Amino acid sequence: MSMPYYVSPEQVMKDRAEYAQKGIARGRSLIGMICSDGVLLAAENPSKSLYKIGEIHDRIAFAGVGKFNEFDQLRVAGIRHADIKGYTYSREDVDARSLANLYAQYLGQVFTHEMKPLEIEVLVAKLGFKEEPSQLFQISYDGTVVDKDNFVILGGDAQQLIERANDALTDQYPISEAIIKAIDILQGPDRTLSSDDLEVAVLQDRGQPRTFFRYDHAKIREIIDR
Amino acid sequence: MTLPIFSVDRDPGPDFRALLNEYNINRPGEVSNLDTLDIRHGTTVLAIKTADGVVIAGDRRATEGNRIAYRSMEKVFAVDSHSAVAIAGAAGPAVEMVKVFQIQVSHYEKVEGSMLSLEGKANQLSQMMAAHLPLAMQGLVVVPLYAGYDLANKVGRIYSYDITGGRYEEYDYATNGSGGRDARSVIKMNYEENLATDGAIKIALKALADAADEDSATGGVDALRKIYPIVAKVTQDGYYRLADSEIEDFINA
Numbered sequence: 001m002s003m004p005y006y007v008s009p010e011q012v013m014k015d016r017a018e019y020a021q022k023g024i025a026r027g028r029s030l031i032g033m034i035c036s037d038g039v040l041l042a043a044e045n046p047s048k049s050l051y052k053i054g055e056i057h058d059r060i061a062f063a064g065v066g067k068f069n070e071f072d073q074l075r076v077a078g079i080r081h082a083d084i085k086g087y088t089y090s091r092e093d094v095d096a097r098s099l100a101n102l103y104a105q106y107l108g109q110v111f112t113h114e115m116k117p118l119e120i121e122v123l124v125a126k127l128g129f130k131e132e133p134s135q136l137f138q139i140s141y142d143g144t145v146v147d148k149d150n151f152v153i154l155g156g157d158a159q160q161l162i163e164r165a166n167d168a169l170t171d172q173y174p175i176s177e178a179i180i181k182a183i184d185i186l187q188g189p190d191r192t193l194s195s196d197d198l199e200v201a202v203l204q205d206r207g208q209p210r211t212f213f214r215y216d217h218a219k220i221r222e223i224i225d226r
Numbered sequence: 227m228t229l230p231i232f233s234v235d236r237d238p239g240p241d242f243r244a245l246l247n248e249y250n251i252n253r254p255g256e257v258s259n260l261d262t263l264d265i266r267h268g269t270t271v272l273a274i275k276t277a278d279g280v281v282i283a284g285d286r287r288a289t290e291g292n293r294i295a296y297r298s299m300e301k302v303f304a305v306d307s308h309s310a311v312a313i314a315g316a317a318g319p320a321v322e323m324v325k326v327f328q329i330q331v332s333h334y335e336k337v338e339g340s341m342l343s344l345e346g347k348a349n350q351l352s353q354m355m356a357a358h359l360p361l362a363m364q365g366l367v368v369v370p371l372y373a374g375y376d377l378a379n380k381v382g383r384i385y386s387y388d389i390t391g392g393r394y395e396e397y398d399y400a401t402n403g404s405g406g407r408d409a410r411s412v413i414k415m416n417y418e419e420n421l422a423t424d425g426a427i428k429i430a431l432k433a434l435a436d437a438a439d440e441d442s443a444t445g446g447v448d449a450l451r452k453i454y455p456i457v458a459k460v461t462q463d464g465y466y467r468l469a470d471s472e473i474e475d476f477i478n479a
Contacts, residue, residue: 049339077229083329083336084227084251087246087251087325106229
C-alpha cells in the first residue's frame, strides 16, 4: 500500500493564501470612503457593464475586487439575503454587519474546505442612520473581517494606495470633494485616469428609502473637469 | 440563515417569488369555511391617463361586511420610481401582493443592474394574479390597477387585471372596486384626450366624491378627521403623492 504524501496544514494554507493573493493582485483597485454626507465607493474599472460596485438594500452597498464571476455571485447572494430578510421582518432590520458575517463565513468555509480559494476581496458599506454611524466592512479571501470608520482599499496595489490615502485623507469630506481625492488616490502621481476608466457610486440620503446612486460617466467627467 | 447561494440549475435568477419558493416562505395553505364578510375589503380606486403620464387615486375606507373597519386605509402604493399600483378587494392579500410586487421589481433591478420595462412589470403582476387564483376562487378576490410612466416610449400607461391574471391595457382610464362604476361614469363625462395633470386630479377627486355619495363602502372626504383620498401622479419626473394640503386646495378650488 502506498502512503499518501504528507503536506503540513501550514503549507496548505500558505499556498492557498498565496494563490488567492496573486489572483486579487492582478485586478485593479477600489476605494470606499465615509464622507460627511454619505459613503463613496470608487473603482478603477474600464468595463461599462461589468460593475464592481452594486446596491444591496436601502442603505447597504457592495463592492468587490478580483475575479468578476466570483464576487458577482456574492453580490447577488447579498441582495437575496437582504430582500428575504426585509420581507420576513422589516426593511429596517436588514443590517450590514450580519451580511458581512455571512460573507466571512462563506469565504472562510471555501478557503479551508475547497481545493481553490476564492480570488476576491469584498466590501460591505453601510450608510448610517440618525445616531448610528456609517461603517465599512472589509472581508478578505480567507474570511477575515475588518470594520473601518474612515476608508477601505481593496485590490491590486492596496498597500501603496493605503499609504497614499493615509496622507491624503485626514478628515471626513463631502462626497463632491471626496470623489476628487479618491481619483487621485486610485491614479497616483504617475497616471491620469479618465472618466471612462472609473466607476463611482454613493450611498446618500435624498429623502427616499433607497440611498444607492450610480454616477454615470458624464457626471464623473463633469466632476473631474470642475 | 446562511448565504443564499444556489447551484447553477436551481438558481432563481432575478425572480424574488421563485426565491421565496426555494425557502418555502409564503406558500398559502388551504382555506375552508371562509366567510368573506369577516374579511377586510378595500373599495374604490381609479387611474386616468394625462398628457404627461397618469393620475392614480383611491378612497380611504375599508369595510368588513356592512361595518366600516378602517378609515385611513392606503390603497395606492408606489411600486418603484415611475409606477404605482392601486388595489381593491380583500385587503390582507392585496397589501401582501403589493409588498411582494414592490420587492420583486427592485430585486430584479438590483440583481440585473437594469430596470424592468413598464410592460415587464405589468406582466409580473399578471403572473402574481394568476398564482393567486386559487385563493380568489375561495372568496379572497384582489383586483389591482397598475399605472406608470413608460420611460422608453415617453407615455403614461394603465393596466387593469382580472382574477385569472388577465392583463388589459386601458387607453384612457380605469376604475375598480365597489364604487368603481359610479367613479367611472363621472370620469366618462369629463374625460378628454391629453388632459392636463391638474385637470385629471380634479376629475379623480370628483369621481371619488361621487362614488362615496352612491356607494356605502366608499369613503368620502372626512374633513373632521382630516382624512383625504390618496391621489398620486406619475410623470417623467417620477411618482409623486400629493400632500393632504394640496388635495384640500383642489377640493376647495
